[in-house]
Amino acid sequence: MAIQKPSIPKGTRDFGQKEMARRNYIFDTIRSVFRTYGYQEIQTPAQENLSTLLGKYGEEGDKLLFRILNSGDAFGSVDFDRPLTPQVCEKGLRYDLTVPFARYVVQHQSEISFPFKRFQIQPVWRADRPQKGRYREFYQCDVDVIGSRSQVNELELVQMVDRVFGLLGVRVGIHINNRKVLTGFAEIAGAPDKVVDITVAIDKLDKIGLEKVKEEMADKGLQADGISVIEQILSLSGSFGEKLAAMRGLFNGGSASGIVSETGQKGLDELEELFGLIDAVGVSAPVEMDLSLARGLNYYTGAIFEVKALDWEIGSICGGGRYDNLTGIFGLPDLSGVGISFGADRIYDVLVGLDLFPASLETATTLLFAVMGADELRYTLPVAKALREAGVAVEVYPEAAKLKKQFDYADRKSIGFISINGSSEIEAGTVNIKNLRSGEQKAFPASDLDAILAFLK
Amino acid sequence: MAIQKPSIPKGTRDFGQKEMARRNYIFDTIRSVFRTYGYQEIQTPAQENLSTLLGKYGEEGDKLLFRILNSGDAFGSVDFDRPLTPQVCEKGLRYDLTVPFARYVVQHQSEISFPFKRFQIQPVWRADRPQKGRYREFYQCDVDVIGSRSQVNELELVQMVDRVFGLLGVRVGIHINNRKVLTGFAEIAGAPDKVVDITVAIDKLDKIGLEKVKEEMADKGLQADGISVIEQILSLSGSFGEKLAAMRGLFNGGSASGIVSETGQKGLDELEELFGLIDAVGVSAPVEMDLSLARGLNYYTGAIFEVKALDWEIGSICGGGRYDNLTGIFGLPDLSGVGISFGADRIYDVLVGLDLFPASLETATTLLFAVMGADELRYTLPVAKALREAGVAVEVYPEAAKLKKQFDYADRKSIGFISINGSSEIEAGTVNIKNLRSGEQKAFPASDLDAILAFLK
Numbered sequence: 001m002a003i004q005k006p007s008i009p010k011g012t013r014d015f016g017q018k019e020m021a022r023r024n025y026i027f028d029t030i031r032s033v034f035r036t037y038g039y040q041e042i043q044t045p046a047q048e049n050l051s052t053l054l055g056k057y058g059e060e061g062d063k064l065l066f067r068i069l070n071s072g073d074a075f076g077s078v079d080f081d082r083p084l085t086p087q088v089c090e091k092g093l094r095y096d097l098t099v100p101f102a103r104y105v106v107q108h109q110s111e112i113s114f115p116f117k118r119f120q121i122q123p124v125w126r127a128d129r130p131q132k133g134r135y136r137e138f139y140q141c142d143v144d145v146i147g148s149r150s151q152v153n154e155l156e157l158v159q160m161v162d163r164v165f166g167l168l169g170v171r172v173g174i175h176i177n178n179r180k181v182l183t184g185f186a187e188i189a190g191a192p193d194k195v196v197d198i199t200v201a202i203d204k205l206d207k208i209g210l211e212k213v214k215e216e217m218a219d220k221g222l223q224a225d226g227i228s229v230i231e232q233i234l235s236l237s238g239s240f241g242e243k244l245a246a247m248r249g250l251f252n253g254g255s256a257s258g259i260v261s262e263t264g265q266k267g268l269d270e271l272e273e274l275f276g277l278i279d280a281v282g283v284s285a286p287v288e289m290d291l292s293l294a295r296g297l298n299y300y301t302g303a304i305f306e307v308k309a310l311d312w313e314i315g316s317i318c319g320g321g322r323y324d325n326l327t328g329i330f331g332l333p334d335l336s337g338v339g340i341s342f343g344a345d346r347i348y349d350v351l352v353g354l355d356l357f358p359a360s361l362e363t364a365t366t367l368l369f370a371v372m373g374a375d376e377l378r379y380t381l382p383v384a385k386a387l388r389e390a391g392v393a394v395e396v397y398p399e400a401a402k403l404k405k406q407f408d409y410a411d412r413k414s415i416g417f418i419s420i421n422g423s424s425e426i427e428a429g430t431v432n433i434k435n436l437r438s439g440e441q442k443a444f445p446a447s448d449l450d451a452i453l454a455f456l457k
Numbered sequence: 458m459a460i461q462k463p464s465i466p467k468g469t470r471d472f473g474q475k476e477m478a479r480r481n482y483i484f485d486t487i488r489s490v491f492r493t494y495g496y497q498e499i500q501t502p503a504q505e506n507l508s509t510l511l512g513k514y515g516e517e518g519d520k521l522l523f524r525i526l527n528s529g530d531a532f533g534s535v536d537f538d539r540p541l542t543p544q545v546c547e548k549g550l551r552y553d554l555t556v557p558f559a560r561y562v563v564q565h566q567s568e569i570s571f572p573f574k575r576f577q578i579q580p581v582w583r584a585d586r587p588q589k590g591r592y593r594e595f596y597q598c599d600v601d602v603i604g605s606r607s608q609v610n611e612l613e614l615v616q617m618v619d620r621v622f623g624l625l626g627v628r629v630g631i632h633i634n635n636r637k638v639l640t641g642f643a644e645i646a647g648a649p650d651k652v653v654d655i656t657v658a659i660d661k662l663d664k665i666g667l668e669k670v671k672e673e674m675a676d677k678g679l680q681a682d683g684i685s686v687i688e689q690i691l692s693l694s695g696s697f698g699e700k701l702a703a704m705r706g707l708f709n710g711g712s713a714s715g716i717v718s719e720t721g722q723k724g725l726d727e728l729e730e731l732f733g734l735i736d737a738v739g740v741s742a743p744v745e746m747d748l749s750l751a752r753g754l755n756y757y758t759g760a761i762f763e764v765k766a767l768d769w770e771i772g773s774i775c776g777g778g779r780y781d782n783l784t785g786i787f788g789l790p791d792l793s794g795v796g797i798s799f800g801a802d803r804i805y806d807v808l809v810g811l812d813l814f815p816a817s818l819e820t821a822t823t824l825l826f827a828v829m830g831a832d833e834l835r836y837t838l839p840v841a842k843a844l845r846e847a848g849v850a851v852e853v854y855p856e857a858a859k860l861k862k863q864f865d866y867a868d869r870k871s872i873g874f875i876s877i878n879g880s881s882e883i884e885a886g887t888v889n890i891k892n893l894r895s896g897e898q899k900a901f902p903a904s905d906l907d908a909i910l911a912f913l914k
Binding site: 005006007008009012013014015016017020021024032035036037038040041042043044045046047048049052063064066067068069071072074075080084085088089090091093103104106107108111113115117118123125127136137145148149150152153155156159163277280281282330331364365371377378381382385388389391392393394395396398399409412413 | 564
């Protein structure tokens, strides 16, 4: 058999030990925060029926689904005059965690206690063109609560974001918008179908200036009255309270069009309530209203969130919002929920970029017992066992190799302590431990676990 | 759009919150033990190139691979006169963790410090016929060290097994065999090609008796001299030492055939060394030599392990062995390794069967703050925050629902403590906490976190 040079599919990755230690650090931090807020983990299978996935991510998304060839004789009873793919593939790989979550809630609704607080950390697969920072397999890390319209849920998501990045040492800014306010803008501009265009325009002011924004809106078909309204929105300034008051006026018939938007007013009520709650509980990260925030626009119905690292340029590292009809496609309407998703790969890059991974992650093994011969080996094995049962990561070099080789092994693995014992230690019943960083060396009675543990700290 | 009744592909599973808490308990226990022995986690992608997977699991295994349809226009340039599957599928889902591990070691050999101690806990996929206890997606949990022939590695695997099941509270028996001894038996029976037949025969003695075993061996083509040798092997009895001495005699020309087996002798040396090491360090579980153990026979070259629960009938819950040429198929020969795999699903079933999951897993949330109104909500939010930052899992009921509903929620989620605060508590600056199991109720100054934490213990 010819020897193959092994490789993995493009857009996929192996995670070595150092990367895994770092990834686990991120996931464990996130998980620990989720748990203190009463969120619990679920997992769904990698494969879903294509009937569950298709049509949920738009036409482009359907193309990016990885499809699984039916097992057995997939082509056995195929009609070659009809399109083949639907005949030979009934299942696909999970494309995100949202649709499987909606499917899960509907399928298991009778077992679930609402409000249902769940998180899910699993890989997803997309047949995207691989490029820097974009992979065909990557982890998503979603936290959602479904079955409650209270904005306490939005507040708690903000608090969790604040806590996670606080623990990771990453300074972030939290941006909040509300879909109903954006709808309100479009309504008072007399163009309720142009929510996206108007939001994009708001976002462009700093880059292209007022005149260009107005030109662009005209190109998009907005009438003069509508353009005047956009101008009013773009001129909003001042504190959160001042902006809020100005927007109340606009939504109340005070804009150039004179149109009243109840939806817009409702959105302002929500924003005001949420910012009030955030003030009441106190959040370390700066939280700001960001009227240009438009992610997931044909999906979110209330609050919209986005989180950016303040000291590292990488775009959004976390985001989400409230949705009112996630489970409707599977036959369970009117279940409102709100959730956010942490971008693990980007958070990883930020932590690398800012050198924020704890140094302790570099060292998996605390102590290496060097081995000089069979007697020494048997002497140290029970000591190693006792230390391991006390939770210390210990290795026993598996053979009586040259000491140089054993030291090299300790060095390559950044092991901090080495224990070398010969016949004199065996006779004295001691173990000799050297701190490889400080050079300090001490002998301990082999039975004095506490003293050894203290030295290894 | 027609409403779909959602479902998942057959043979796959959703894991709800209770199941995930239990599964994580198993994986976290295993992981914590692996780490104290200096093993570190890696992960490989779910998709591997079919060139990596095909031919590694036998003809049957090839059929059970899930294949991924090529993305883009898979059928665009297909030659319909040739078999279609290889033309439209280049990738498949991981079938086990062993082949990806071998691929990983070869691909990353220049970055790896040998001996390389890794573990891997990831799902694998097989297009098997689903049945009770057999799934198309299931987790494997593998631990291997590669690049060392020392039996200290075998010892440490035995120790890890002992420790894991000790922590889980499952009494197990550890069975050990050695492939070289089985080869030795076949050699002295004059039938080196009949290792499997002879091992199967040894295993059947208890069930079918000596005469039937001899008949079966004759049917398999074993000569009279060979059958006499089998009879000698089957008559082995006594302590480990006595059996070992008897086998030494057989391998040294003392059998009915008079044939000498150096391989068999080498196998005995290995067994003797390993049992000596196990004795030296001390292992809680009973460890026994089991000459009928034959798992992975065309694969293992030295020690073979199998672990069974003593108090629950379910077959092997953990097993493995030493292999000498795992990476040879990918061009890196002569790299010896040894590993074991924990069967997470079966271990789960044993823990359910023996009622060994800790009761604490039932309770995800420690304390629920009931909410009576907006003022009460704002009053409790900072207390909830402080408790969460101290690591307590706390929920704040998201709306001012009827108390009955909030108590029901606490009950359904097995929440142990509830805190109900009204205007008098706000005035006094206290929080009122009730232990829902004991009925005990106490008021604490809202700022006295230590006292509250002590009450929640």
